[in-house]
Amino acid sequence: MTPLQLAANENPLGLPASAREAVARVLSGADRYPDANGTVLRRALAQRLQVPEEGIVLGSGSSEILTMAAQALVRPGEGIVSSQYGFIVYTQAARLVHAKHVVVPARNFGHDLRAMLEAIDASTRLVYVANPNNPTGNFIEGSELLAFLERVPGHCAVLLDEAYTEYLEPQQRYDAVGWTKRLPQLLVARTFSKAYGLAGLRVGYGIAQPALAARLNALRPRFNVTTPALAAAAAALADEDFLERTRETNRQGMAQLSRGFAQLGLRALPSAGNFVLVEVGDGAAVARALAQRGILVSTLEPYGLPRWLRISTGLADQNAQVLQALGALKLSPTA
Ligand SMILES: Cc1ncc(COP(=O)(O)O)c(C=O)c1O
Missing domain, CATH: 3.40.640.10 (Type I PLP-dependent aspartate aminotransferase-like (Major domain))
Known part of the structure; x- marks a missing residue:
């Protein structure tokens, strides 16, 4: 896969x-x-x-x-x-x-x-x-x-x-x-x-x-x-159509991820790009667990942000997949 x-x-x-x-x-x-x-x-x-x-x-x-x-x-x-x-x-x-x-x-x-x-x-x-x-x-x-x-x-x-x-x-x-x-x-x-x-x-x-x-x-x-x-x-x-579709896809993806993180009780930073930082606790461990479920996200140790992951916005079903996988991990990074 x-x-x-x-x-x-x-x-x-x-x-x-x-x-x-x-x-x-x-x-x-x-x-x-x-x-x-x-x-x-x-x-x-x-x-x-x-x-x-x-x-x-x-x-x-x-x-x-x-x-x-x-x-x-x-x-x-x-x-x-x-x-x-x-x-x-x-x-x-x-x-x-x-x-x-x-x-x-x-x-x-x-x-x-x-x-x-x-x-x-x-x-x-x-x-x-x-x-x-x-x-x-x-x-x-x-x-x-x-x-x-x-x-x-x-x-x-x-x-x-x-x-x-x-x-x-x-x-x-x-x-x-x-x-x-x-x-x-x-x-x-x-x-x-x-x-x-x-x-x-x-x-x-x-x-x-x-x-x-x-x-x-x-x-x-x-x-x-x-x-x-x-x-x-x-x-x-x-190709202005493509750019417009890209913007719209990102807008919707960002809203979907933000809502999803809030529902999971995860803190995310407001982002003006096509990606979002979310605080998960042990970033490397969570990234490994996501990778086992076939989802690749970015860890941020080189940036001095080991508690966070950076997740790019995807299509609706892809965002749903990452949110579901995070939900299944039952994270409580602030605990
Ligand atoms: C802030 C920033 N600048 C520049 C780049 C470079 O991208 P590229 O070399 O693909 O144009 C990136 C890629 O991730 C980026 O995040």
Whole structure:
């Protein structure tokens, strides 16, 4: 039996049909190298986002954008600031470039932006902020985020990681891409892995003013995004129906999981992404018990959250399955 995979915040609707067809169309040309500039996709993104093509950097997933930012902007011994409970790739990137990594304690599981500003010193070159944050699901209001960005000193870049931005509700949305036009040190990272359903194809992108984008593009591996991935991403970007269905599925899944956790007496954190943190007691033991029932969820020891599990939203029957399995385990984490 294929396990139910709810551990990696993927899209339970699967690959969009539009992307599948696009891949089929280009596959016979995959004996040739890809278009190194990703011309069609960059043009489509530039048009959609109303930015110059030179302001877009393509990555093999947005993980590569996160890593390239550190490689392009931070020399050994210089500083990177991020938040406790921040995405694990920030730590890996800091290690890779031998940076001095300052991890600022979280406030209510989310970024403490004031403390992060205070942590920036003369040697800091890069700050990572994720909104919504993974793994906690926290959301920072646009106005608060902009006030922070405006106060970051000019010698320090900010990578705003928006891997889950497509899941935001209309009243939560803000225009970080628009902000890049007047904030020369802002780099926004987005991905096709989550709401667009292309995690296995590996496509992400960064958006910044052309001068900053050029610093990343200068070290970008030449063929880092493959031909099928470029075609699938361009098709998915145009597929608004799929995105809308994804949002609706997530909205319903989140409501179903929240209700279910409350009924089981389990504490869950409010989440603006497509996943939710739930406190179960011994996270590793509960994850093992769920795995025995064919359900994969994410444990969070590497994040210092051993009592919690992160569960991605699934389709209705999948959410029901995980809730039923948790119910059968009769957890009482607060006892
Ligand atoms: C906050 C955050 N940023 C970036 C990524 C990277 O995703 P990808 O490399 O698939 O684009 C993830 C994936 O889980 C994430 O949670």
